[in-house]
Amino acid sequence: MSVLVFSLIHLVRGDPIRLALGTRFSQETYDALRERSGLDLPLVQQYFTWAGRALTGDLGVSFRSGDTVTSLIGERLPATLTLALAALVVALVIALPLGMLSALHPRSLIDRVATVVSQFGISVPDFWLSIMLILVFAGLLGWLPSGGYVPLTEDPLGWLQRLVLPAVATGVVSGSVITRFVRSSMLEALGQDHVRTAQAKGVPTRQVLTWHVLRNALLPLVTVTGVQLAYLLSGVVVVEIVFSWPGLGQLAYQAVRDRDFPVLQGAVLLFALVFLVINLLVDLLYSRIDPRIARR
Amino acid sequence: MTQLPTPGATPAAPPPAEPLPTAAPVRPRWRETLGLLARNPTAAVSAVVLVLIVLVAVFDETLAPDGPNEQDPSLQLQPPSWAHPFGTDEFGRDVFSRVILGAATSLRVGFLSVAFALVVGTLIGLLAGFYGTWVDDVLMRLMDVLFAFPAVLLAIAIVAIRGAGPANAILAIGIVYVPIFARVTRASVLGVREEVYVRASRSVGASDWRLITRHVLPNAAPPIIVQTSVSLAFAVLAEAALSFLGLGPRRPDPSWGLMLADGRGFIEQAWWYAVFPGLAIVVTVLCFNLLGDGLRDVLDPRQRTLMAGSGR
Numbered sequence: 001m002s003v004l005v006f007s008l009i010h011l012v013r014g015d016p017i018r019l020a021l022g023t024r025f026s027q028e029t030y031d032a033l034r035e036r037s038g039l040d041l042p043l044v045q046q047y048f049t050w051a052g053r054a055l056t057g058d059l060g061v062s063f064r065s066g067d068t069v070t071s072l073i074g075e076r077l078p079a080t081l082t083l084a085l086a087a088l089v090v091a092l093v094i095a096l097p098l099g100m101l102s103a104l105h106p107r108s109l110i111d112r113v114a115t116v117v118s119q120f121g122i123s124v125p126d127f128w129l130s131i132m133l134i135l136v137f138a139g140l141l142g143w144l145p146s147g148g149y150v151p152l153t154e155d156p157l158g159w160l161q162r163l164v165l166p167a168v169a170t171g172v173v174s175g176s177v178i179t180r181f182v183r184s185s186m187l188e189a190l191g192q193d194h195v196r197t198a199q200a201k202g203v204p205t206r207q208v209l210t211w212h213v214l215r216n217a218l219l220p221l222v223t224v225t226g227v228q229l230a231y232l233l234s235g236v237v238v239v240e241i242v243f244s245w246p247g248l249g250q251l252a253y254q255a256v257r258d259r260d261f262p263v264l265q266g267a268v269l270l271f272a273l274v275f276l277v278i279n280l281l282v283d284l285l286y287s288r289i290d291p292r293i294a295r296r
Numbered sequence: 297m298t299q300l301p302t303p304g305a306t307p308a309a310p311p312p313a314e315p316l317p318t319a320a321p322v323r324p325r326w327r328e329t330l331g332l333l334a335r336n337p338t339a340a341v342s343a344v345v346l347v348l349i350v351l352v353a354v355f356d357e358t359l360a361p362d363g364p365n366e367q368d369p370s371l372q373l374q375p376p377s378w379a380h381p382f383g384t385d386e387f388g389r390d391v392f393s394r395v396i397l398g399a400a401t402s403l404r405v406g407f408l409s410v411a412f413a414l415v416v417g418t419l420i421g422l423l424a425g426f427y428g429t430w431v432d433d434v435l436m437r438l439m440d441v442l443f444a445f446p447a448v449l450l451a452i453a454i455v456a457i458r459g460a461g462p463a464n465a466i467l468a469i470g471i472v473y474v475p476i477f478a479r480v481t482r483a484s485v486l487g488v489r490e491e492v493y494v495r496a497s498r499s500v501g502a503s504d505w506r507l508i509t510r511h512v513l514p515n516a517a518p519p520i521i522v523q524t525s526v527s528l529a530f531a532v533l534a535e536a537a538l539s540f541l542g543l544g545p546r547r548p549d550p551s552w553g554l555m556l557a558d559g560r561g562f563i564e565q566a567w568w569y570a571v572f573p574g575l576a577i578v579v580t581v582l583c584f585n586l587l588g589d590g591l592r593d594v595l596d597p598r599q600r601t602l603m604a605g606s607g608r
Contacts, residue, residue, distance in 0.1 A: 123582035128574035139564050234446030256456040272444045
């Protein structure tokens with residue numbers, strides 16, 4: 001994986017530093033950047049130097065601002081984490097009741113509504129939904145600001161107001177995926193023999209649902225929620241741009257625009273690592289909470 | 297049922313490798329599949345709408361009332377009317393015409409990128425699943441690495457390196473979907489590989505090529521077909537995202553994502569500018585998704601519950 005991220009900069013047509021600096025720059029700036037980024041070394045040595053530095057948290061310096069990539073990422077990470085977690089909350093708030101109700105009343109009105117809503121949510125581009133939310137809630141109703149960011153510590157209410165729309169825009173899409181998942185895994189759990197046995201024994205419905213159905217149905221939800229969180233962390237790129245949310249997605253996009261390849265490399269590496277770590281954690285967590293898997 | 301070989305019917309001249317191949321891979325038949333699909337109203341309607349969208353994309357220049365860049369300064373940002381059903385943009389161009397002309401861009405990028413992913417991914421999955429051992433290990437670990445990168449970001453990074461434009465958008469989206477096709481194909485091939493008819497054909501000396509083309513691929517195809525429809529939905533979404541970020545087609549070429557990006561700047565004065573191109577994306581993507589669900593019900597019912605939660 002690191003080889004792939006490393007080779008990003010070498011797949012660029014032409015000299016990446018010259019591309020980043022544009023037409024007006026001094027030879028000293030050029031030489032200094034070239035030396036600092038290690039591009040004057042042989043390729044294999046470059047890789048090991050880069051990987052060695054990356055392991056210690058040194059991802060190089062930005063071609064544009066001269067700041068270290070690690071510090072740039074560190075500045076942006078909290079905003080992206082906040083947005084991804086808020087979106088996950090929105091997704092679960094939508095998905096859990098909707099998915100459960102539609103599984104408990106299959107082919108009912110609520111089931112049909114849930115199916116339509118989740119199909120729509122999966123098909124709608126999140127950036128278009130963002131624009132529509134801005135149009136309605138910022139433009140027509142004037143209830144919420146159309147974008148921007150203030151730190152929680154400075155203005156908690158302003159922070160929350162600016163978080164709502166981007167979190168809903170990203171959360172609806174994930175919520176739709178999770179709704180379908182909750183519905184199908186609930187249906188599967190409802191059809192199990194032990195559920196029928198419990199009902200036959202005369203166990204109260206509420207107890208059957210919480211004890212026999214939900215416990216089994218919600219186990220796979222851990223996996224899908226984890227995967228969705230990983231997607232949310234990286235999938236908020238476009239939404240961050242629409243709402244001027246100063247997160248990692250915006251940083252990566254800015255790096256693409258400026259041809260600031262070390263920053264792009266750093267962001268891609270971080271996203272891929274986060275993705276892997278979350279997947280690993282989900283696997284571990286899953287075997288912890290489901291004793292059947294741990295025993296296998 | 298009538299296709300089953302009748303044992304003992306031709307005892308005099310038993311052709312060594314032939315009876316099984318004619319029996320096994322004819323299922324599912326196209327007519328049967330289409331018939332079942334037609335009975336699923338949602339999938340049937342989606343298929344019809346998609347055919348219409350494709351027709352619009354093919355005959356775009358005939359159907360569009362105005363040219364893509366016909367400007368009329370006296371008609372800037374006009375709301376929807378009979379003359380301009382989707383209103384006009386900041387240069388007085390007809391948004392309806394540009395939505396029609398944008399269909400070709402979106403669908404071309406969508407189809408070509410999925411075709412790329414389909415060919416490369418299926419080939420990789422087929423080799424990995426059929427040969428197993430180290431071929432499987434090497435190929436699938438490579439796919440795992442590619443899969444670890446978030447899709448949108450990987451596409452953005454590829455376009456960033458290769459430069460913006462439709463050709464690179466196709467390549468970027470295609471590369472992103474290769475591992476998905478490889479995984480789906482491999483899983484399906486693993487199930488088919490040990491079937492009796494494959495072993496029988498192998499035992500009478502059929503070559504690998506013949507086994508793959510006559511037995512394995514046709515029988516492993518249903519999940520791949522379903523995946524193609526679902527991937528087309530996400531390829532259209534990804535194309536729109538790349539265009540929206542200015543990494544797809546260049547202005548003034550009409551493209552739904554690009555129109556959304558431009559319309560965003562005028563959202564308070566002219567809602568129609570961003571609403572209609574977005575609706576075009578939603579309808580197209582929704583139809584591909586619904587068709588994918590319908591195809592899954594018909595072709596691959598076992599996968600329905602497994603895949604219901606892994607849409608993205």
